Amino acid sequence: MTYSIHERDGLPSELQTLLADYPRDAWETHPNFAEAIEHWLGAHLYFKRMGAILTKETQLFLDDKRSTREFGARIGHYGNEIIQHLHNHHHWEDHTFFPEISAADKRFDIGLDMLETDHTDMDVLLDRFTTAGNTAIKSAQNDPPKAYDAAGKLLSSTQAIQTFLDRHLEDEEDLIVPILLHHKMRG
Ligand SMILES: [Fe+2]
Ligand SMILES: [Fe+2]
Structure with missing residues:
Protein backbone atom coordinates (compact mmCIF):
# COMPACT_ATOMS: atom_id res chain seq x y z
CA MET A 1 0.00 0.00 0.00
CA THR A 2 1.29 3.44 -0.83
CA TYR A 3 0.81 6.45 1.37
CA SER A 4 2.53 8.77 -1.10
CA ILE A 5 1.66 12.41 -0.53
CA HIS A 6 0.93 12.71 -4.24
CA GLU A 7 -1.86 10.15 -3.93
CA ARG A 8 -3.38 11.03 -0.54
CA ASP A 9 -6.43 13.17 0.00
CA GLY A 10 -6.26 13.00 3.78
CA LEU A 11 -5.01 10.81 6.61
CA PRO A 12 -5.52 7.18 5.48
CA SER A 13 -8.65 5.83 7.20
CA GLU A 14 -6.78 2.96 8.90
CA LEU A 15 -4.74 5.60 10.75
CA GLN A 16 -7.79 7.49 11.96
CA THR A 17 -8.65 5.29 14.96
CA LEU A 18 -7.76 7.94 17.54
CA LEU A 19 -8.85 10.88 15.40
CA ALA A 20 -12.41 9.56 15.70
CA ASP A 21 -12.20 9.98 19.50
CA TYR A 22 -10.29 13.27 19.33
CA PRO A 23 -11.78 15.30 16.48
CA ARG A 24 -9.96 18.46 15.41
CA ASP A 25 -12.61 20.89 16.69
CA ALA A 26 -12.25 19.52 20.23
CA TRP A 27 -8.43 19.69 20.48
CA GLU A 28 -8.01 23.14 21.93
CA THR A 29 -10.50 22.67 24.75
CA HIS A 30 -9.18 19.24 25.73
CA PRO A 31 -7.55 19.26 29.22
CA ASN A 32 -4.42 17.55 27.78
CA PHE A 33 -3.93 20.23 25.12
CA ALA A 34 -0.50 21.44 26.30
CA GLU A 35 1.25 24.67 25.40
CA ALA A 36 3.93 22.68 23.57
CA GLU A 57 5.77 38.17 -3.87
CA THR A 58 6.41 36.23 -7.08
CA GLN A 59 2.97 37.12 -8.40
CA LEU A 60 3.51 40.80 -7.56
CA PHE A 61 6.75 40.77 -9.55
CA LEU A 62 4.98 39.12 -12.51
CA ASP A 63 2.30 41.83 -12.27
CA ASP A 64 4.98 44.58 -12.36
CA LYS A 65 4.19 45.61 -8.81
CA ARG A 66 7.63 44.88 -7.39
CA SER A 67 10.94 46.23 -8.61
CA THR A 68 13.68 43.79 -9.52
CA ARG A 69 15.58 44.81 -6.41
CA GLU A 70 12.57 44.30 -4.10
CA PHE A 71 11.74 40.98 -5.72
CA GLY A 72 15.29 39.67 -5.30
CA ALA A 73 15.55 40.85 -1.70
CA ARG A 74 12.19 39.45 -0.62
CA ILE A 75 12.47 36.08 -2.33
CA GLY A 76 15.99 35.72 -0.95
CA HIS A 77 14.91 36.63 2.57
CA TYR A 78 11.69 34.61 2.85
CA GLY A 79 13.14 31.75 0.81
CA GLU A 93 10.45 15.59 14.08
CA ASP A 94 12.36 12.70 12.48
CA HIS A 95 14.98 12.33 15.21
CA THR A 96 13.29 13.44 18.44
CA PHE A 97 9.54 13.89 18.20
CA PHE A 98 8.46 10.85 16.16
CA PRO A 99 10.60 8.40 18.19
CA GLU A 100 8.94 9.81 21.33
CA ILE A 101 5.51 9.19 19.84
CA SER A 102 6.44 5.72 18.67
CA ALA A 103 7.63 4.85 22.19
CA ALA A 104 4.26 5.97 23.61
CA ASP A 105 2.10 4.20 21.03
CA LYS A 106 3.38 1.66 18.50
CA ARG A 107 0.12 1.43 16.57
CA PHE A 108 0.87 4.39 14.33
CA ASP A 109 4.45 3.69 13.27
CA ILE A 110 3.37 3.23 9.68
CA GLY A 111 1.93 6.75 9.79
CA LEU A 112 5.17 8.14 11.20
CA ASP A 113 7.03 6.43 8.34
CA MET A 114 4.61 8.07 5.92
CA LEU A 115 5.38 11.51 7.41
CA GLU A 116 9.15 10.92 7.27
CA THR A 117 8.80 10.01 3.60
CA ASP A 118 6.90 13.28 3.10
CA HIS A 119 9.87 15.13 4.60
CA THR A 120 12.21 13.50 2.07
CA ASP A 121 9.82 14.40 -0.76
CA MET A 122 9.69 17.97 0.54
CA ASP A 123 13.49 18.22 0.23
CA VAL A 124 13.12 17.62 -3.51
CA LEU A 125 10.61 20.48 -3.78
CA LEU A 126 12.84 22.77 -1.71
CA ASP A 127 15.83 22.02 -3.96
CA ARG A 128 13.74 22.88 -7.01
CA PHE A 129 12.57 26.04 -5.31
CA THR A 130 16.17 27.06 -4.51
CA THR A 131 17.23 26.57 -8.14
CA ALA A 132 14.17 28.38 -9.51
CA GLY A 133 14.58 31.21 -6.98
CA ASN A 134 18.28 31.72 -7.76
CA THR A 135 17.61 31.68 -11.49
CA ALA A 136 14.77 34.20 -11.15
CA ILE A 137 16.82 36.55 -8.96
CA LYS A 138 19.83 36.35 -11.29
CA SER A 139 17.83 36.97 -14.45
CA ALA A 140 15.97 39.82 -12.76
CA GLN A 141 19.38 41.43 -12.17
CA ASN A 142 21.24 40.51 -15.38
CA ASP A 143 18.78 39.51 -18.05
CA PRO A 144 15.41 41.23 -17.44
CA PRO A 145 13.66 39.79 -20.53
CA LYS A 146 14.20 36.31 -19.11
CA ALA A 147 13.09 37.31 -15.63
CA TYR A 148 9.37 36.82 -16.27
CA ASP A 149 9.87 33.36 -17.62
CA ALA A 150 12.05 32.50 -14.64
CA ALA A 151 9.53 34.03 -12.22
CA GLY A 152 6.77 31.97 -13.86
CA LYS A 153 8.73 28.80 -13.10
CA LEU A 154 9.34 30.05 -9.57
CA LEU A 155 5.60 30.58 -9.16
CA SER A 156 4.85 26.92 -10.00
CA SER A 157 7.47 25.97 -7.47
CA THR A 158 6.06 28.11 -4.62
CA GLN A 159 2.55 26.86 -5.42
CA ALA A 160 3.79 23.27 -5.30
CA ILE A 161 5.27 23.96 -1.86
CA GLN A 162 1.95 25.38 -0.66
CA THR A 163 -0.02 22.38 -1.93
CA PHE A 164 2.48 20.04 -0.36
CA LEU A 165 2.42 21.83 3.00
CA ASP A 166 -1.38 21.89 3.13
CA ARG A 167 -1.56 18.11 2.72
CA HIS A 168 1.45 17.19 4.87
CA LEU A 169 0.62 19.45 7.80
CA GLU A 170 -3.05 18.51 7.99
CA ASP A 171 -2.30 14.78 7.89
CA GLU A 172 0.56 15.15 10.37
CA GLU A 173 -1.65 17.02 12.83
CA ASP A 174 -4.57 14.60 12.39
CA LEU A 175 -2.29 11.67 13.18
CA ILE A 176 -0.24 13.17 15.98
CA VAL A 177 -2.41 15.52 18.04
CA PRO A 178 -4.86 12.72 19.00
CA ILE A 179 -1.90 10.57 20.15
CA LEU A 180 -0.52 13.45 22.25
CA LEU A 181 -3.91 14.09 23.85
CA HIS A 182 -4.64 10.41 24.43
CA HIS A 183 -1.30 9.79 26.19
CA LYS A 184 -1.14 13.21 27.87
CA MET A 185 2.20 13.96 26.21
CA ARG A 186 4.28 17.16 26.11
CA GLY A 187 2.35 18.67 29.04
FE1 LIG B 1 6.42 17.15 9.28
FE1 LIG C 1 5.55 19.37 11.46
Whole structure:
Protein backbone atom coordinates (compact mmCIF):
# COMPACT_ATOMS: atom_id res chain seq x y z
CA MET A 1 0.00 0.00 0.00
CA THR A 2 1.29 3.44 -0.83
CA TYR A 3 0.81 6.45 1.37
CA SER A 4 2.53 8.77 -1.10
CA ILE A 5 1.66 12.41 -0.53
CA HIS A 6 0.93 12.71 -4.24
CA GLU A 7 -1.86 10.15 -3.93
CA ARG A 8 -3.38 11.03 -0.54
CA ASP A 9 -6.43 13.17 0.00
CA GLY A 10 -6.26 13.00 3.78
CA LEU A 11 -5.01 10.81 6.61
CA PRO A 12 -5.52 7.18 5.48
CA SER A 13 -8.65 5.83 7.20
CA GLU A 14 -6.78 2.96 8.90
CA LEU A 15 -4.74 5.60 10.75
CA GLN A 16 -7.79 7.49 11.96
CA THR A 17 -8.65 5.29 14.96
CA LEU A 18 -7.76 7.94 17.54
CA LEU A 19 -8.85 10.88 15.40
CA ALA A 20 -12.41 9.56 15.70
CA ASP A 21 -12.20 9.98 19.50
CA TYR A 22 -10.29 13.27 19.33
CA PRO A 23 -11.78 15.30 16.48
CA ARG A 24 -9.96 18.46 15.41
CA ASP A 25 -12.61 20.89 16.69
CA ALA A 26 -12.25 19.52 20.23
CA TRP A 27 -8.43 19.69 20.48
CA GLU A 28 -8.01 23.14 21.93
CA THR A 29 -10.50 22.67 24.75
CA HIS A 30 -9.18 19.24 25.73
CA PRO A 31 -7.55 19.26 29.22
CA ASN A 32 -4.42 17.55 27.78
CA PHE A 33 -3.93 20.23 25.12
CA ALA A 34 -0.50 21.44 26.30
CA GLU A 35 1.25 24.67 25.40
CA ALA A 36 3.93 22.68 23.57
CA ILE A 37 1.24 21.29 21.24
CA GLU A 38 0.02 24.81 20.54
CA HIS A 39 3.58 25.90 19.70
CA TRP A 40 4.03 22.99 17.32
CA LEU A 41 0.76 23.85 15.54
CA GLY A 42 1.93 27.47 15.47
CA ALA A 43 5.10 26.45 13.61
CA HIS A 44 2.89 24.82 10.97
CA LEU A 45 0.87 28.02 10.58
CA TYR A 46 4.12 29.93 10.14
CA PHE A 47 5.21 27.61 7.29
CA LYS A 48 1.88 28.10 5.55
CA ARG A 49 2.19 31.85 5.91
CA MET A 50 5.72 31.78 4.46
CA GLY A 51 4.51 29.70 1.49
CA ALA A 52 1.73 32.21 0.84
CA ILE A 53 4.16 35.15 1.05
CA LEU A 54 6.54 33.55 -1.48
CA THR A 55 3.69 32.99 -3.94
CA LYS A 56 2.36 36.51 -3.40
CA GLU A 57 5.77 38.17 -3.87
CA THR A 58 6.41 36.23 -7.08
CA GLN A 59 2.97 37.12 -8.40
CA LEU A 60 3.51 40.80 -7.56
CA PHE A 61 6.75 40.77 -9.55
CA LEU A 62 4.98 39.12 -12.51
CA ASP A 63 2.30 41.83 -12.27
CA ASP A 64 4.98 44.58 -12.36
CA LYS A 65 4.19 45.61 -8.81
CA ARG A 66 7.63 44.88 -7.39
CA SER A 67 10.94 46.23 -8.61
CA THR A 68 13.68 43.79 -9.52
CA ARG A 69 15.58 44.81 -6.41
CA GLU A 70 12.57 44.30 -4.10
CA PHE A 71 11.74 40.98 -5.72
CA GLY A 72 15.29 39.67 -5.30
CA ALA A 73 15.55 40.85 -1.70
CA ARG A 74 12.19 39.45 -0.62
CA ILE A 75 12.47 36.08 -2.33
CA GLY A 76 15.99 35.72 -0.95
CA HIS A 77 14.91 36.63 2.57
CA TYR A 78 11.69 34.61 2.85
CA GLY A 79 13.14 31.75 0.81
CA ASN A 80 16.10 31.31 3.13
CA GLU A 81 13.82 31.63 6.11
CA ILE A 82 11.38 28.89 5.10
CA ILE A 83 14.12 26.51 3.94
CA GLN A 84 16.12 26.81 7.13
CA HIS A 85 13.14 26.53 9.48
CA LEU A 86 11.58 23.63 7.59
CA HIS A 87 14.87 21.80 7.61
CA ASN A 88 15.24 22.21 11.39
CA HIS A 89 11.59 21.34 11.99
CA HIS A 90 11.79 18.09 9.97
CA HIS A 91 15.09 17.12 11.54
CA TRP A 92 13.61 17.50 15.02
CA GLU A 93 10.45 15.59 14.08
CA ASP A 94 12.36 12.70 12.48
CA HIS A 95 14.98 12.33 15.21
CA THR A 96 13.29 13.44 18.44
CA PHE A 97 9.54 13.89 18.20
CA PHE A 98 8.46 10.85 16.16
CA PRO A 99 10.60 8.40 18.19
CA GLU A 100 8.94 9.81 21.33
CA ILE A 101 5.51 9.19 19.84
CA SER A 102 6.44 5.72 18.67
CA ALA A 103 7.63 4.85 22.19
CA ALA A 104 4.26 5.97 23.61
CA ASP A 105 2.10 4.20 21.03
CA LYS A 106 3.38 1.66 18.50
CA ARG A 107 0.12 1.43 16.57
CA PHE A 108 0.87 4.39 14.33
CA ASP A 109 4.45 3.69 13.27
CA ILE A 110 3.37 3.23 9.68
CA GLY A 111 1.93 6.75 9.79
CA LEU A 112 5.17 8.14 11.20
CA ASP A 113 7.03 6.43 8.34
CA MET A 114 4.61 8.07 5.92
CA LEU A 115 5.38 11.51 7.41
CA GLU A 116 9.15 10.92 7.27
CA THR A 117 8.80 10.01 3.60
CA ASP A 118 6.90 13.28 3.10
CA HIS A 119 9.87 15.13 4.60
CA THR A 120 12.21 13.50 2.07
CA ASP A 121 9.82 14.40 -0.76
CA MET A 122 9.69 17.97 0.54
CA ASP A 123 13.49 18.22 0.23
CA VAL A 124 13.12 17.62 -3.51
CA LEU A 125 10.61 20.48 -3.78
CA LEU A 126 12.84 22.77 -1.71
CA ASP A 127 15.83 22.02 -3.96
CA ARG A 128 13.74 22.88 -7.01
CA PHE A 129 12.57 26.04 -5.31
CA THR A 130 16.17 27.06 -4.51
CA THR A 131 17.23 26.57 -8.14
CA ALA A 132 14.17 28.38 -9.51
CA GLY A 133 14.58 31.21 -6.98
CA ASN A 134 18.28 31.72 -7.76
CA THR A 135 17.61 31.68 -11.49
CA ALA A 136 14.77 34.20 -11.15
CA ILE A 137 16.82 36.55 -8.96
CA LYS A 138 19.83 36.35 -11.29
CA SER A 139 17.83 36.97 -14.45
CA ALA A 140 15.97 39.82 -12.76
CA GLN A 141 19.38 41.43 -12.17
CA ASN A 142 21.24 40.51 -15.38
CA ASP A 143 18.78 39.51 -18.05
CA PRO A 144 15.41 41.23 -17.44
CA PRO A 145 13.66 39.79 -20.53
CA LYS A 146 14.20 36.31 -19.11
CA ALA A 147 13.09 37.31 -15.63
CA TYR A 148 9.37 36.82 -16.27
CA ASP A 149 9.87 33.36 -17.62
CA ALA A 150 12.05 32.50 -14.64
CA ALA A 151 9.53 34.03 -12.22
CA GLY A 152 6.77 31.97 -13.86
CA LYS A 153 8.73 28.80 -13.10
CA LEU A 154 9.34 30.05 -9.57
CA LEU A 155 5.60 30.58 -9.16
CA SER A 156 4.85 26.92 -10.00
CA SER A 157 7.47 25.97 -7.47
CA THR A 158 6.06 28.11 -4.62
CA GLN A 159 2.55 26.86 -5.42
CA ALA A 160 3.79 23.27 -5.30
CA ILE A 161 5.27 23.96 -1.86
CA GLN A 162 1.95 25.38 -0.66
CA THR A 163 -0.02 22.38 -1.93
CA PHE A 164 2.48 20.04 -0.36
CA LEU A 165 2.42 21.83 3.00
CA ASP A 166 -1.38 21.89 3.13
CA ARG A 167 -1.56 18.11 2.72
CA HIS A 168 1.45 17.19 4.87
CA LEU A 169 0.62 19.45 7.80
CA GLU A 170 -3.05 18.51 7.99
CA ASP A 171 -2.30 14.78 7.89
CA GLU A 172 0.56 15.15 10.37
CA GLU A 173 -1.65 17.02 12.83
CA ASP A 174 -4.57 14.60 12.39
CA LEU A 175 -2.29 11.67 13.18
CA ILE A 176 -0.24 13.17 15.98
CA VAL A 177 -2.41 15.52 18.04
CA PRO A 178 -4.86 12.72 19.00
CA ILE A 179 -1.90 10.57 20.15
CA LEU A 180 -0.52 13.45 22.25
CA LEU A 181 -3.91 14.09 23.85
CA HIS A 182 -4.64 10.41 24.43
CA HIS A 183 -1.30 9.79 26.19
CA LYS A 184 -1.14 13.21 27.87
CA MET A 185 2.20 13.96 26.21
CA ARG A 186 4.28 17.16 26.11
CA GLY A 187 2.35 18.67 29.04
FE1 LIG B 1 5.55 19.37 11.46
FE1 LIG C 1 6.42 17.15 9.28
